[in-house]
Amino acid sequence: MKLRPNQIREHFAKGQLLPLYILSGEEPLLMQEAADQIRSEARNAGITERDLFLVENQFEWNHLLQAGNSMSLVGDRELLEVRNEKGKFDDAAKKALATYCDNPNPDNILLLILPKVDKKTQSAKWFQQLESVGDFIQVWPVETSQLPQWIHQRMRSAGLEPTREAVQLLAERVEGNL
Numbered sequence: 001m002k003l004r005p006n007q008i009r010e011h012f013a014k015g016q017l018l019p020l021y022i023l024s025g026e027e028p029l030l031m032q033e034a035a036d037q038i039r040s041e042a043r044n045a046g047i048t049e050r051d052l053f054l055v056e057n058q059f060e061w062n063h064l065l066q067a068g069n070s071m072s073l074v075g076d077r078e079l080l081e082v083r084n085e086k087g088k089f090d091d092a093a094k095k096a097l098a099t100y101c102d103n104p105n106p107d108n109i110l111l112l113i114l115p116k117v118d119k120k121t122q123s124a125k126w127f128q129q130l131e132s133v134g135d136f137i138q139v140w141p142v143e144t145s146q147l148p149q150w151i152h153q154r155m156r157s158a159g160l161e162p163t164r165e166a167v168q169l170l171a172e173r174v175e176g177n178l
Contacts, residue, residue: 001134001135002131002135004138005030005137008034008038012037017041017042017109018135019104019108019109020104020109020110020112020133020135021038021134021135022134022137023038024087024117024138025138025140026139026141027142028178029178030139030141030142034137034139035111035113038109038111039079042077042109046077047077047079047108047109048076048077049078049079050081052081053067053080053082055084059093061096064080064100065096065100067080068080068100068105069105078107078108079108079109081111081113084112086115087115087116087117089121089126097112097130098130101129101133104133112130141176142176151171151174152167155167
């Protein structure tokens, strides 16, 4: 299923916690905030451990499968966070992720953090299998035309009431760099 970042809180309010979340985008602040929301909800659901995997050359995808299928020594549930900064998946990666999705451990959640995923990857059978098990959250940059509204909304949520001039000045000065 596809979610927008502003739908994450509503998704969790329904009591849903899926075995997989794919977070994709190129806007660091919004990506961090979305990942933080998922991590927070995982903690609220009793997931107290987090295992971080950084995908680099020669990454062993079997380590992810082993972590996903093993029980913790203290019996805690785990968040398996995989950061793939290049967003490339070789055959071993595709096979490991498909294997994981065939029978996800109900005690764990897999969080894949990726750069922008292209349409070709999204339409691939292995990626669609991932999507069928979890949620795919695409984080888009805030458009220049939407930036003043975004800044105003953020300031109001922080308890501030900015003037139109202040918001416009901030929008001009940050030049899209959130």
